[in-house]
Amino acid sequence: MSILVNKNTNVIVQGITGREGAFHAEAMMKAGTKVVAGVTPGKGGQTTLGVPVYDTVKEATTHHHVDASIIFVPAPGAADAALEAAHAGVPLVVLITEGIPTMDMVKAVAEIKALGNVRLIGGNCPGLITPDECKLGIMPASVFKKGRVGLISRSGTVTYETAKALSDAGYGISTCIGIGGDPIIGTTFKDLLPLFENDPETEAVVLCGEIGGSDEEDAAAYIKEHMKKPVVGFIGGRSAPKGKKMGHAGAIIMGNVGTPESKLAAFADADVPVAETIDEIVELVRAKLG
């Protein structure tokens, strides 16, 4: 068990003939992911990396059983690509692309949520990985060892650092999901916590948040009410000045929303210990799991 993906997950890659798409499709295959097809409008009929390329997601789902799609389509067409996958009935859609116009995401997320049976992860995210089974993302698989800690994060590199630290310490990762650094994303911390709570392979959850928005506060409220498994928190950007966008479009403190103080208070209220450094994350996990 694991959450969202496993070794049987059949994956299509939207944008497989592009530079990014081709590079990461190959890396995913090397990591053991079952990539069954690619989609690039206008390039249907080709074969790339040993898999067929289709013009539309619908054609791919007609010829293959598809469990998930990962999208590397450039920003102007990225939200449209996510909608295409969702309407073709792909139940898990991972949107890697960064720089997507915000209104495109507002509309796409609303439409996909209305469909009800599709989970969108991202955009502007590194994707997800269940080590040794399925990598549906752009993370370096080598730093993820299979194990018992669930990891969710708004960042890319902090996720990799944390995964490496947990793997080196012997705990390893059950499933790791980067939810993305944009203000409008398909899946938040709170959406994923119940999946980890119900996953027998996950013994503890590490939640790497950052300044901006109130996803961490919502997650803390959920943890307080519903989680039995231990959760360890982390907040990036504590030293950031107000009103400045720190790289991620979503990492900005506006007025009194998104401050580290608010997030730390919410975690304290939910009895979630918060690490100040990535090394401390491991120590706090050790305190919970031994």
Place this chain on the structure above:
Amino acid sequence: MNLHEYQAKDILAKYGIPVPPGKVAFTADEAKQIASEYGDLVVIKAQVHTGGRGKAGGVKLARNPEEAREKAAQILGLNIKGFITKKVLVAKGINIAKEYYAGMILDRVTQRVVLMLSKEGGMDIEEVAATRPYALIKYPINPHTGLRPFEARELVKRAGMEGNLNKLADVLVKLYQAYVGIDASTAEINPLVISDTGEVVAADAKIVLDDNALYRHPDLMPLREFEAEHPLEVEASNYGFSYVKLDGNVGVIGNGAGLVMYTLDLVQRTGGKAANFLDIGGGAKADVVYNALKVVLKDPDVKGVFINIFGGITRADEVAKGVIRAMDEGILTKPVAMRVAGTAEEEAKALLKGRPVYMYPTSVEAAKAIISMTGGAK
């Protein structure tokens, strides 16, 4: 991207929202000329990318053209929170009966554009939200239908706004059309004025554009003012880096926004203060690191540099080569603490042998080292 008030008003006018007649002046004489065209009370307003203009003396009334010239001369050149006033808006005065607030922002919780409406216009809306939340109505707009006139009318009533209901509602409907039409991330009218003759007018406006969507608005791109941004932020963006100037003395270079934020936190936690945020993005090649150093070291505040790179496939020796090039060209003369998680760390150490560049196995150790070399926050 921030727009000036006059640019925001031009856009609102294009979408059919009434704005007071006004023109931009770059000199006091131009201001006088414009004032004489309006022949009556005018308001002269500094056009700078910051708030709090009124308090800083950047907004003044003038009753005749000569007074307009004098007031414009006082405002032009004024330093408002670090922004030098280079132009003023000269707008026809309005006799105000009521001042309201109407704004639209992106709300992460509802994942929609939210209309905010208040009877308490003309003041800082964040303060209204914090101290009198009941005085601020928030309404998430369905992205598939947009804001419809009946919704706008109901909201005007709910906010307790007095004045012509249809005209007020029409402004809200058009504000949303403008918001979507230009891909804004913020669009505010504050104050939304009811004049003594009952006209509804956008007396001040603020628009921030969504940078991600600028590519589809070639007509708005020329509105970007490089001189209004920090010169190093402009230079960094030319290299594809994300850079934010901060007020400490440790230059920071990293890959990935999350890791760079973490690095700033570590610097602060260790007793120092970062001079900047710089994210090089993916692929830490030698020339990328070299260019990043060039940008960071142009900041005279920087006393030392902390390079923090994570990459499963990033080669530490590539990072080292970028550092060495910067040293050999005399750009880099200050201490460097480096931490690179990747391959070829031994090769990197060999390359750096005998140079004042130190590699540390962890971010925490590198942070301690750079703080001791730069003396910490003053």
